[in-house]
Amino acid sequence: MRNILLVTTVIMAGIFFTSCRSAKKIQTAINKKDSSTVVITNPVVNDSALFVKQTMDTLKSKYIDYKTFAAKVKVEYEDSKGKQPNVTAYVHIIKDSVVWVSMYATIFNIEAFRVLITKDSVFLVDKINKEVQLRSLDYLQEITAIPFDFTTLQDLLVGNPIFMSDSLVSYRKTDDRLLLASVGQYFKHLLTLDTNNVVLHSKLDDVDITRNRTADITYDEYENKEGVNFSTFREITVSEKNKLDIQLKYKQYEFNKDLSVSFNIPKNYKRK
Template structure:
């Protein structure tokens, strides 16, 4: 059984799953995004200033703990798949705990992820599985890290390095910055108020042809954090998947527990 293919940023890692009975692979929908360079060629100093202005205005979420209840809808090549609810708890740089249940609250899976491993309890089949975190990287074929997973869930950009920005644009609607990293080209879009609105990933390896669109909507301010409560993830490689995440509740910096006791009757599988 495979668990989440938080596929590296879904390709940005993905929080792609199977359902409450399975958890599958994927990565997103491909469309072409052009980066428009202003007619008046900016100087290097102008470029650095614009990039600095964006990052001075944009405030990534800084937290110690994070908890959320998310309704997940997803579609694949066969159409709409059963939706489910994911309850997530995280301690930054330490642990990710996930409980997956159906819409009436029956828990199917419980997952515990740290920097080295991923543990999965299948409460429907009474089985228990332990895999190295690198197994998710092997499945997704993307070199994402534990930190990437946490950043994706909390709503911060992933696979982006401000030092590798190669193009930018300023429009009436906001700003775009294009970063070229080792694995992906990443086009980030920000609103005029510097809310992070979209990440468009394209694989630099044209033979893989992996792409991902991550879009962030319905921002609200709660406890001092500006947070996107609705997200759409379009993933594609050989297969395609459309994932919609609706945050029903979320909390920052509260005391959290991460219960994960495996019953004796559960059989450990490979």
């Protein structure tokens, strides 16, 4: 079980959660005595309605849409026990169908895990211990207490903002930044954009203040290939009781190329 949790956490780049942080921090961050902060009390009649609509329309237009995605990712992560060995992950996504990941122990260049994720299942082949695990996606949500679904996982890997909500409650403009505060079903979300409405940072605080879950996701080193503005470097802080820091460096990536997915389960592997 430890392996499937570890691999799933790394694949999803953590999705969240830091203890000892108040869920009110999102409002504190956006209201730091700045007169340019606009609180949206009624976006239908408020003077800021047009600005909000234009900003949200622009964000949606920048959403990375694709049919397939392939990438080579260097993964560095550190948990409560310190810095862990680097992993190189090869990722294939056939949108809304399957996520395939092959993970190599970088220091030895040996494939350690192979993972296949569908809309309802997770298959894990542990090549180190010669074990196979099959779990439902719902089961992973239960044991990790993370409200992710297949779409969220895809968005996280390709660099789209996750847990986005149209329910903006306030925004703040500076000379070079725009901060948007929204509230969704699970999280309060503070999204930081540059002057071109490119996502720079995502801060998620749990709506349930008894959980104190938090995620910090930084998007950097953007490249634009074939019209896709893609963040090749991301830093993610995740934890609830224990902190986990993750860095994802995309060394190679391609959109909309023909992909094959191979997932064979050796007969002599122990099933768990």
